[in-house]
Amino acid sequence: MVLSFVALVSALGVVLSKNPVTSVLCLIVTFFTIAGHYVMLNAQFLAVVHIIVYAGAIMVLFLYVMMLMNLNAELEPQKRNWLKYAGAISGGALLVVLVAALRDASMPALGTESTEIGLIGNLGKLLFKQYVVPFEVSSILFLSAMVGAVVIGKKD
């Protein structure tokens, strides 16, 4: 309950704060609260990997870029009013669509036996037995993204 509240407040902080570095820090807090939710769902492995990958690596790079560019609240370009309205309307439309989609989706309640799935042994067995092909294909996707990034980086 508290966790969800903090998650919502920090997520709002990401959008509303004028200073990009504060936004990034709020996003890190949000990731931590989401990891907390994973722990409460007994998915410790997922929680820790979430923290290592998102909060530990990706957000550090985000923060790195933000700090290097040294964006300030004053330097932020003044947005036109119609842009703000357009943003609010399209965001609201997305919310409506999401709520409508979630209302119709059937959410089966989690049984007691399925809560063990987040523990690392079970997860590993599932990934490497039942879902081995999708797992490998997704890793190839990452590889191709990496190769792409290197190619773009080498261009100049």
Add this chain to the structure above:
Amino acid sequence: MTLLSIDWFFIIEKILLISAVLVLSLVVAMYSTWGERKVAAWIQDRLGPNRAGPMGLLQPLADGGKLFFKEEIIPTNSNPFLFILGPSIAMVVACMTSAVIPWGDTLTIAGRTISLQVADVNIGILFIFGVVSMGVYGIMVGGWASNNKYSLLASVRAASQIISYELPMGLALIALLMLTGTLSLKEIVEQQRHDLWNVVYQPLGFFIFLICAFAECNRTPFDLPEAENELNGGYHLEYSSMKLGFFLFAEYINMFISSALMATMYFGGYAFPYMDSLGLSPNMISLLGFAALFIKTLLFIFFFMWVRWTIPRFRYDQLMRLGWKVLIPLALANMLITGGVVLLRQH
């Protein structure tokens, strides 16, 4: 004693254990500052601190008192909240890692079995890895919030250094995990108790992990973020008083924790030779095991200091080259060979 269906003894026991571990890491960190000077003095053929107390043993208290009573300066153009948050993150993160290290086997007091480990989570190593990757935020936030170009440069350096060295560290750990087949530090120690220490099977992995531990703790020869002759002191340039003390202290706690970690994962942790054939009571063996782990840890801390006063600092491009072009390929090869051997042994 169960009240409100909560095992109060369990909670009291854990609180005591957590406090003990925290006090231990703080005291060790405190006396590491003294040890560092003594080792430096010994290496450079000097006497070192010898004024405060016998052999200068009260020097850390004097330093701490000095830091507490110094004037606290928060730069005008800084972000005060983040400026204070930086050292706080550094300190909290440094203290968190000690939770999953098994400081000893179980003690039996008045019929209760007490594990000398705060939390035996089944992802112990990953937990440490996650917390360590958080450590860089203290430096980055502190360096950025100071609103000083040297601090900013230092925090950018710290970020890229820690990210680069996390990769070979993780790869070295993967090889260890393939060998032990578990992520729980307790089980890793138990395996070494009945078998040879992991360093025998993973000498290259240990070496890579050791180098990365130096880099993650920002210790010489990898202390680029606080290179005083290039950066005026680095990310804590604008800090004064105890906030500076926290940054420096966090480094020593990190050093202690990573030494304990290396002792646990590669050098048998609380296991020592012939521990099961001495014929002592289990409680005695647990205490001796704790002493063994402590001695191993202190040896690693001494090694950290020895290297600091022996090897000069790397240049930044050398640091990056070592990380990406030497350590990662070596760690990958180590991982492949370990995987192959594990597979061969299974068949």
